[in-house]
Every structure is written in structure tokens, then in C-alpha cells.
Amino acid sequence: MVLRNKTFLVVCLACVLFLMIGAMSEAFYKSLNPLSLIGLIISFSVVSLGILYVVLAKQIEYPKEDHYEKLLTKQKVKVTDTDFFKYDQNKNKFYKFAHYDKFIALPNRVLFNEILNKSISHAKRHQKILAILLINIVPKNPADNPKEHIAKELGQLFSKVLRNEDVISKLNNNQFIVLLSDIKKPKFASVAAEKLLKICEKDIEVDHKKIPLNAHIGICIYPDDGASLEELIENAYLALHTAQKNHTTHHFQFYSESLDAEAHEYLSIEADLRNAIKNKELTLYYQPKLDIKTGKIVAVEALVRWMHPKLGMLYPDKFIPMAEDNGFIVKIGEWELLLACLTNKHWQEIGLEPVKVALNISAKQFYHPNITVSLVNALRATGLNPMYLELEITESTIMIDPIKAKEVSDNIKEIGVQISIDHFGLGYTSISHIKEFPIESVKIDQKFIKSIPHNEVDTALVGALITLGHSLGLKVVAEGVETIEQLQYLSSHECDIAQGYFLSYPVTANSVAEQFKKVSKKIVV
Numbered sequence: 001m002v003l004r005n006k007t008f009l010v011v012c013l014a015c016v017l018f019l020m021i022g023a024m025s026e027a028f029y030k031s032l033n034p035l036s037l038i039g040l041i042i043s044f045s046v047v048s049l050g051i052l053y054v055v056l057a058k059q060i061e062y063p064k065e066d067h068y069e070k071l072l073t074k075q076k077v078k079v080t081d082t083d084f085f086k087y088d089q090n091k092n093k094f095y096k097f098a099h100y101d102k103f104i105a106l107p108n109r110v111l112f113n114e115i116l117n118k119s120i121s122h123a124k125r126h127q128k129i130l131a132i133l134l135i136n137i138v139p140k141n142p143a144d145n146p147k148e149h150i151a152k153e154l155g156q157l158f159s160k161v162l163r164n165e166d167v168i169s170k171l172n173n174n175q176f177i178v179l180l181s182d183i184k185k186p187k188f189a190s191v192a193a194e195k196l197l198k199i200c201e202k203d204i205e206v207d208h209k210k211i212p213l214n215a216h217i218g219i220c221i222y223p224d225d226g227a228s229l230e231e232l233i234e235n236a237y238l239a240l241h242t243a244q245k246n247h248t249t250h251h252f253q254f255y256s257e258s259l260d261a262e263a264h265e266y267l268s269i270e271a272d273l274r275n276a277i278k279n280k281e282l283t284l285y286y287q288p289k290l291d292i293k294t295g296k297i298v299a300v301e302a303l304v305r306w307m308h309p310k311l312g313m314l315y316p317d318k319f320i321p322m323a324e325d326n327g328f329i330v331k332i333g334e335w336e337l338l339l340a341c342l343t344n345k346h347w348q349e350i351g352l353e354p355v356k357v358a359l360n361i362s363a364k365q366f367y368h369p370n371i372t373v374s375l376v377n378a379l380r381a382t383g384l385n386p387m388y389l390e391l392e393i394t395e396s397t398i399m400i401d402p403i404k405a406k407e408v409s410d411n412i413k414e415i416g417v418q419i420s421i422d423h424f425g426l427g428y429t430s431i432s433h434i435k436e437f438p439i440e441s442v443k444i445d446q447k448f449i450k451s452i453p454h455n456e457v458d459t460a461l462v463g464a465l466i467t468l469g470h471s472l473g474l475k476v477v478a479e480g481v482e483t484i485e486q487l488q489y490l491s492s493h494e495c496d497i498a499q500g501y502f503l504s505y506p507v508t509a510n511s512v513a514e515q516f517k518k519v520s521k522k523i524v525v
């Protein structure tokens with residue numbers, strides 16, 4: 001109020017100052033007594049404070065009341081008396097907005113950390129026990145998108161079962177963190193964990209669709225398991241990872257010092273993976289696929305490798321399942337898609353015989369709503385003809401949601417990109433579905449190829465799978481070919497394409513390009 005009338009204030013103070021100077025000069029003129037001197041000092045102090053106040057008030061540009069209103073309506077957040085509400089003039093934003101998750105109105109990580117730090121100090125002074133619960137939730141079906149809606153629903157349900165003094169914050173669409181302040185005994189944290197897991201056991205209904213979930217919780221106790229915010233959160237992550245590793249679903253795990261080194265390693269690799277693309281540590285190797293009749297390379301499978309600065313070359317089994325769990329696979333996949341298309345286009349531009357490049361697509365990528373957009377963007381950006389791009393998807397990916405999978409596959413086919421079924425033969429139940437799919441080829445799983453010729457059943461099965469693939473009108477690829485006997489068997493059973501260490505290991509882009517120029521001598525069977 002005073003602030004908004006600051007012009008008036010400035011004028012008043014200027015007048016007082018003027019009068020004071022007049023009075024002072026008169027007092028000096030008539031020689032000063034002690035009482036007048038005290039009066040003068042007090043007057044000077046008041047005037048100086050007034051000037052200081054005006055200068056400060058001038059610097060703070062407080063918005064008008066209706067400005068607050070407009071912002072509130074825009075953000076659709078209802079402010080109640082209990083809301084934490086403060087204006088940040090530097091960011092021209094409300095404190096509330098900067099510290100609350102906009103989508104579900106829970107405190108965000110910044111505010112959570114602030115509260116946790118304060119709670120730690122308070123618990124230290126009053127010998128209280130705190131518990132941190134880190135909850136990880138993933139839909140059982142990766143096709144269940146968008147996840148914000150699931151997170152919103154869960155955030156509300158979780159808040160209802162927690163006590164008023166507990167704090168819950170959304171870290172991302174898969175993770176929440178809870179602070180239980182002042183629990184009587186560490187083991188009581190399990191009561192809250194059980195309540196939270198119970199919520200996740202029931203399917204969540206979003207847009208009239210029931211969504212089954214997988215949930216895990218890592219629990220860490222102050223002061224037993226850590227003294228600082230960082231230590232507590234890191235240990236909660238370790239406990240969470242152990243819960244996920246040992247139990248497929250709905251489990252909580254308390255942190256303990258005996259949690260193995262493997263959990264530490266996992267978390268440190270996961271943290272490094274987030275920077276691996278930016279640091280140019282990921283690369284693609286390519287393994288040729290040869291036409292058994294002609295011996296020519298007709299395609300290459302792109303296989304990711306991670307040149308880790310400390311651990312050396314890491315193979316996909318070390319980090320792809322992790323990337324699938326934390327959703328980072330989508331980013332890696334987009335990067336691979338671009339690089340593979342670019343490399344293949346480059347091979348064509350330098351005059352090499354055109355080949356297809358095949359990429360492994362995991363379920364999270366396949367069911368991601370942006371898959372077709374990513375494909376189109378990569379093809380446009382690189383100028384690669386879609387007929388030279390192939391996606392390898394597994395039968396298990398299709399079986400997650402066959403109807404959705406058919407829709408996605410049709411869209412991919414429409415772009416002109418081909419689809420191959422990887423690990424063919426492992427999921428027998430889906431033959432009826434495969435028949436309906438717009439696919440080009442099936443790739444017999446290497447488990448069966450390895451058994452040729454010593455395991456009669458598997459050997460016969462490979463023959464049957466080749467016949468089955470052909471009867472569906474598809475090309476048949478055999479992967480994991482390691483011996484001449486295997487290749488001879490495949491050749492005699494009219495298998496179309498072979499891939500494996502016997503023909504070539506996965507190698508760098510330059511090395512595989514060298515191989516395109518040569519006709520394989522090994523292939524003559």
C-alpha cells in the first residue's frame with residue numbers, strides 16, 4: 001500500500017529534508033544547545049532511513065494485484081490459505097510455481113530438498129527419526145501412455161494415505177519420493193510402504209482404461225543410513241535398485257550397508273549413461289547379413305557399443321536393459337536411428353552397393369507415440385530411402401499389445417520401412433498374430449542355430465521354422481551362425497540369409513564397408 005504510493009512518500013520526505021536543513025542552518029547560526037543537537041541527530045536518522053526506504057522501494061517492481069490473478073488463472077492453480085506463496089521478482093514467478101509440480105501440484109524436487117534439509121536439522125536437534133521412501137512405478141504394459149496421467153492419479157492416491165506432516169514429491173513420471181517425518185521406529189516406515197504398494201497393486205484407471213503397474217520402493221532411515229540429504233537419497237536409490245533386482249513386482253527394501261557392490265556399480269553406470277550420448281561415448285557396430293545363395297552382404301545389423309571412459313567397451317547387455325528400465329532407451333534409439341541412416345546413406349554416396357541397415361527396437365521404443373515421427377525425421381534428415389531401413393522387433397514386443405502393435409507396424413510399413421521379427425521361434429503362441437503383420441522377414445533365434453547339428457530336436461525345429469517362415473511368404477534369416485556345418489544345414493534347407501561369427505563379428509562402420517567390397521569366400525558351401 002505504502003509502496004504503491006511511493007511518489008507521494010518521496011515528495012513528503014523531500015519536504016521534511018528541506019525543512020530540516022533550514023532548521024539546522026538556523027540552529028548553527030544561533031549557536032547550538034545539547035538538546036537541539038540530539039533533536040538534530042534523531043531527525044537526520046529518520047530522514048536517512050526514509051531515503052533508504054524510498055531507494056529500495058524503487059528497485060523492487062512489485063506487480064499489481066490483478067497480475068497475480070492473471071497468472072493464477074493461467075496456471076490453473078487454486079491458491080488456498082495454506083499454500084506456500086511468495087513472489088520471486090527476479091524470475092517474475094511465484095515461489096509456489098517454481099517449487100511445485102505444475103501437473104499434479106505436489107512439491108517438486110527443489111522444494112522437497114529444502115524441506116528435507118530442514119527436517120534433517122530439526123531431527124538432529126530433537127533426536128527424531130526420518131524415513132525416505134523412493135517409489136518407482138512402471139506400467140506393466142509399455143504401450144500405456146501418456147504416463148503423466150498415471151503419475152497424476154497416483155500422486156493424488158498416495159497423498160491420501162500419507163499423514164499430513166509427510167511430504168511427497170514427484171521426481172519424474174515414474175518416480176516419487178516421500179519423507180516420513182518423525183517416525184517412532186525405523187521399521188514403521190514399512191507400514192507406509194505397504195500402503196503405497198497396495199495402491200499400486202490395484203490397476204489405475206486412466207481415461208476408462210485399467211492400467212496394471214509394477215512398483216518398488218527403496219527405504220532409507222535418518223540417522224541410521226545417512227546424515228545428509230545426498231547420502232540419504234543415494235542410499236534410498238541403492239535400496240530401490242536392490243528391490244527391483246530381486247523382485248519382479250510390488251516390493252519394498254530397506255537400505256543396509258550390506259547391499260552389494262553390484263548395486264553401487266549399477267547406479268554409477270546409470271548416472272554415466274545419461275551423459276554417454278552427449279559425451280560421444282556411444283557408437284554403432286555393424287554385423288553383416290549374407291545372402292546364402294549369392295554370398296553377398298544384403299544387410300547389416302546395427303549393434304550399440306559404449307566406450308566407457310573408465311570401464312572400457314561395454315556391450316549392450318550391460319546397459320540396454322537399464323536404459324529400458326529408466327526410459328533412456330528412447331533417446332538412445334533416436335540417436336541410433338539418425339546415425340544408422342546417416343552411415344548407410346554415406347555408404348551409398350561413396351558408391352557401395354546399397355544394403356539395408358537393421359536396428360533393434362525395444363518395446364518402449366516401439367510403443368512410444370513418437371516412433372513414426374522419429375522415423376520420418378531421420379529419413380528426411382539423411383535422405384535415406386526407407387527401403388534401406390529395417391527394424392528388428394521381438395515376438396514378445398508384439399505380444400505385449402498385439403492390437404496396438406499391428407497399428408504401429410502398419411504405420412511403419414506405410415512409411416516404407418521394413419520390419420523383421422527377431423528371436424523367432426521363442427514365442428510360439430504368436431504365429432497367428434505374425435500372419436497378420438506387415439513384416440518382411442523372420443530371424444530364427446541363435447539358441448536353435450547353436451544346436452545344429454548335435455541336437456536333433458532343435459535341428460529339426462530349425463528346418464520347420466524355415467518352412468513356416470516361407471509358408472508365411474517371408475524371408476528367413478538365421479542368426480548366430482558359428483560353424484560351416486550350421487551354414488551347410490541352413491543352405492540345404494533353403495534358409496535365405498545368414499548372420500554370425502562364422503561370417504563376421506560385429507565391426508566398425510569402416511570395417512564393414514571394406515567387407516561390402518569383397519565377395520565372401522567362406523560362404524561357398
Ligand code: C2E
Nearest residue numbers: 303304315316317320360361362480481482500501502506
Ligand atoms: P540380438 O538382437 O539378438 O543381437 C545379436 C547378438 O548376438 C549381438 O550381441 C551379436 O554380437 C551376437 N552375435 C552375433 N553373431 C553371433 C554368433 O555367431 N555367436 C554368438 N554367440 N553371438 C553372436 P550384442 O551386440 O551383444 O547384442 C545383444 C543384444 O542387445 C541384442 O541381441 C539386442 O537385443 C540388444 N541390442 C544390441 N544393440 C542394440 C541397440 O542398438 N538397441 C537396442 N534396443 N537393443 C540392442
Ligand code: CA
Nearest residue numbers: 301360392422
Ligand atoms: Ca537383433
